[in-house]
Amino acid sequence: MPEASAITPPVAFTADELPTWQPNGVVFAMEQVNGTVFAGGTFSAVRPPDAVAGTEQEAVNFVALDAATGNPTSCKLAFTVGDGTATVRALAVSKDKKTLYAGGYFGAVNGTPVSSLAAIDIETCAPKASFHPAVPATVRALAVTDDTLYVGGDFAAVEGQTRERFAAVDAGSGALKPFTANADEPGRAIQVSNDGKNVLLGGDFFSVNGSNTHALAVVDATTGAVAKTYSTIPSNSVVKHIAADATGYYTGNEGSGGGVFDGRIGLDTGFNEKWRDRCLGATQYVLPYDGVLYSSSHAHDCSLEGQFPDGKRNFLLAQQTDHKGAAPAPVDGFVPSPPKLGWHPTANDGIGEGIGPRVMSIAEKNDVKYMWVGGEFTLINGRAQQALTRFASTGDVGAPTTPLASVGSVKPGEVQVRWRTSYDQDDSKLTYRIYRNGSGTPIATVSADSLEWERPQASWTDTTVKAGQAYSYRVTATDGAGNTSALSANVSVTVPTSVQAYPDKVRADGANLYWRYDDTVSPYVADSSVSGNTSGIQVGAPALGQSPGAITGTSTAMGFNGTSQQVYSDHRQTVGASYSIETWFKTGTTRGGKLIGFGNNTVNSSGSYDKQIYMTNTGRLIFGVYNGSTRTISTGLFETYNDNKWHHVVGTQGPGGMTLYVDGQNKGTNSATNSTSYAGFWHVGGDNLSSWPTRPTSNFFAGSIDETAVYPSALTQAQVKSHFDLAKAAVDTVSKVVATEDTYINQGAPSTAYGTSTQLAVRGTSAYESYLRFTLPAAPSGQVLKSASLQFKTSTQAGAGTADTVSVVPVTGTWSGTGTTFNTKPTLGTTALGSISGVPDGSAVQNVELDTTAISAVLGSSYSLGLTSTGTDAMWLWSAESTAADAAPQLILTFGPK
Structure with missing residues (x-):
């Protein structure tokens, strides 16, 4: 061609x-x-x-x-x-x-x-x-x-x-x-x-x-x-x-x-x-x-x-x-x-x-x-x-920029892989390949358009995942000439064993922008809505991974310095007559600042700005629009929220006018049913507040923000109260336990110990067996083990996969990485905890579901697993000593309410 x-x-x-x-x-x-x-x-x-x-x-x-x-x-x-x-x-x-x-x-x-x-x-x-x-x-x-x-x-x-x-x-x-x-x-x-x-x-x-x-x-x-x-x-x-x-x-x-x-x-x-x-x-x-x-x-x-x-x-x-x-x-x-x-x-x-x-x-x-x-x-x-x-007119050699990827899962059987589309100087339509668990073969291919100033989020939903198992993803971008970007940074997620109530409700209520701030790569903020794909761009490097977040569980928040940091939506849009804006925040600031709002610019200060919630110097909250004049609703004189606690705020506008909710309660209404229409961008953490009532000292908010959502409709009071209540609902927690010691034995070298090897091996004839030791946590108070799986990654050695079945069994005898050989191998249990068959060649992460009852019985102790096979086709996997990405074998333990 x-x-x-x-x-x-x-x-x-x-x-x-x-x-x-x-x-x-x-x-x-x-x-x-x-x-x-x-x-x-x-x-x-x-x-x-x-x-x-x-x-x-x-x-x-x-x-x-x-x-x-x-x-x-x-x-x-x-x-x-x-x-x-x-x-x-x-x-x-x-x-x-x-x-x-x-x-x-x-x-x-x-x-x-x-x-x-x-x-x-x-x-x-x-x-x-x-x-x-x-x-x-x-x-x-x-x-x-x-x-x-x-x-x-x-x-x-x-x-x-x-x-x-x-x-x-x-x-x-x-x-x-x-x-x-x-x-x-x-x-x-x-x-x-x-x-x-x-x-x-x-x-x-x-x-x-x-x-x-x-x-x-x-x-x-x-x-x-x-x-x-x-x-x-x-x-x-x-x-x-x-x-x-x-x-x-x-x-x-x-x-x-x-x-x-x-x-x-x-x-x-x-x-x-x-x-x-x-x-x-x-x-x-x-x-x-x-x-x-x-x-x-x-x-x-x-x-x-x-x-x-x-x-x-x-x-x-x-x-x-x-x-x-x-x-x-x-x-x-x-x-x-x-x-x-x-x-x-x-x-x-x-x-x-x-x-x-x-x-x-x-x-x-x-x-x-x-x-x-x-x-x-x-x-x-x-x-x-x-x-x-x-x-x-020929010789295109420039590869697209590397995609910025994110991943999330809020229900069993479904993982949403998201990425900020890449930029290529002469190709606006790019092909993205998604790779799972380190595999060299893409699990999906997606095409998406982007320009230098318009790089919308693209996404793909993996519906072949299993509850309680961990998955990792990477994405590449390829232009029409075949120039391919580097792989994105690895992003991983554990699929929950039950629906996560709060994010599922936000999505079900129709959010078309949902920023959870769980991202690990700057400057991208993923949109977790079902199909909104309105991602965010960080300005000034806000602090990532702030914990604990507003929602019970593992979700994290984003920290803002109150002087220069914000996030804006990477998508120019207009806002209809009905909408809702929602976010959680925690602060002790006395300088106020904008929590969320709409404006006509991105990095530079907006000239048109409204549909916003901001905090005054004293900690009061104001929700306002502009429709020829400013129309606002404020919390009471003594209703202040700069107390370093998490609070939930929602502003709605629709045929019934405007309403401000804080922590699930209606704090005021007015009759304004419209606002100025203009194309712009959503902002979180900062933007212009000039000339607005009780303007704070700072346009920028100092504190933590979490779980921001925008809806194309006015939420009802019942929906708002439901969101507030669900934030404290019990959710699953995930523990990832890396092997503290591992080794394998080789029948062909019966006196050799392999405790420092970067690879482990499993084969029936002549025998290889691998042993893994874990320090298991006790179940959190009020929770039980809901799922357990062993995760390991096959190595880059030729033929590392196997056509045989590999079983995971308890190790009942004693062993050590430095002293165990084929001649001194430990005794293994006779009942398999789980198995995997037909592991393909090529280095990739594999998951083996384990017997939950058996693992529950040994929580809070040191526990060893053995990997065995009855066939002649060896499987090679990375050990905890390897420096390869995702190399160390680990247990994925999901705990949830009784």
Whole structure:
């Protein structure tokens, strides 16, 4: 299969940067022809790619490079000026691919006099001396037809005749043409229409030929007469670039100040707007290719497009050129843009204006296409690379990030495996493989979509598990090219022997977000709801594994420092008119803080925020929404909850209004049935509280939080009271008891002791037997043993599995790891406690269910088990001395109420 098909369609390029020579300044312009890429800007030399040996070469504001190798060609041009700093700002290639046009601010090319506009013979790499229109100011944009070169920039005249910011010259001679499109501010972009009858102009202007039109206009290609004006681009925004494909035209926009438009516009073939991308972040260039619009910007806020909120900068993006199917309804008068795609090379602001990437081009050589990018950046994908980089249509070598996994079980026969989806720079659809108990063969395969800023939880439910047994899981992610991530960290769970009442009730009552805070890997917080998959992301490294948690049993809580730590939901959503928010908390703070709430940002402080429960400095609780004004319910003046005890709080809103419950009791209601609708994220432990009643000293909560849930309905008082009561219900407890001593005997070496061996062995003929010693705990008060199993892991030795049945029996005689040999082996009981048959080859964890009655009788004592077999196929397992993961044999003991 061609490598290009490995990239998630319709993206056509990998995000893996290729070695490319790099200028020592800024690249402003780029063009390509016949496998050669031309780059112009403000620089004096080019050097080999970072970490590649080689000699720097002089390159005065221009360099020609081989599209396939990234190395300079023999074409050398120097753009110079007698006064000031020379720069190349625009490049264009003639339709016959014989002439390269260059615009900028310069007075000579290789010593040949010109005036900010030049024509280069591509075959000889020599300036055409006869082509020298007099342009007295910087040229910023070029577009060429068979016979005409259109020019845009800062000038007010060309060849001594009035041509304000836009002009046209003969493509061969350079003679000025009658075309007149006078603008009042600089021209920055030119694009000839597909039929050649019109020209699209972009820039800073507010009028063209006396017609009011800001930043964008369409004019007649021959006369310059205005054909279409535009009034919907804000006055503080400009058009930096215009591009075209067969279906329409696209603009890249930049601005500054409030209400700025920094994104992209899609126009149809009639020059009418079909969509608008209102992401913020100074779009410099747009490049449509094969149904995808690639863009260079430093987009930092795509909230208005329902994508990432204000935060870090994203420099290279891709999106479809048109909506697939019906376009969405307009928002604020504009049709939203097609969604972003999974192509996301990273860059940085770099030097100069700190813009990052500025220009793009696609070149082809030897049947491979290359996306070239130039600008001000000094890093690409985290590695040093200045001003130029490139990406190919083949050769995807970047593996996805490693999934962050979690696991939970609240009822017999069911384990929920969850993971934060991985991120791959050029693949948005990844394949996940789940491995159980160390096996090298996946037990399940799941496909899921993700983007850099949208990594939802994926999950899979294992229904082949047995109550009372322990299971471990790991997950990998694979892209379309077969690049596979490392295995996730191992996560393990013991399946309960009876339903865990509290979490089962939360799930049954319809929670679509349920954070239990039992995770062991940062920054992921798993969603334990049935199908919500709304995981959380930790900010500031809250403390994991805080024990005891709010719920009786083994559940843990999360600790927050009250200054910077929080968790936000990794899923942008809107909240309906009916909902409930619920959490447990424990604190002694006198600075208050937000327990849970909804806001329109993630890491940064939200600008819109409500549907929240927060604590005042004195320890009172307030539940509030905003629906034009703040509507709140508070606990009483002396009802304070900063007493270092666990408390349960629930806020509901629905057709009956708002209700606040604390520790199962109704603490107040009001009649507010609605709140402001906006897209945002759930926050726990902190977010903005500015202007809210009785605002605490801190926005952030100091203390422990546990068992947070959100529901798409208003819980009833009976449901709330049930949750509070079930939190203290008796639950199963699990003890994992690792072998304190182990060894095996070998009939073939009857006098040898194997007490320090990292492996144990079991075989009937000739005999291997293994012995394990455990110090068993007594049953907790009021509880009995409900299940027992022996867990061990077969080794990596070839043929470690067995086709025979292995039995677990009591050891009735005495033995020691250092002294026991075949000749001194202990006596074994005759009644098996459990057995396992057909253990497959390959290192994996195995479980053997044991006789509960027999194990109950020896609780609270030192107890030994023997592993025997009657066949000839040996089984090899890790001993307690092994350092392999999950290696030590252990007993899994589940205790529960009588």
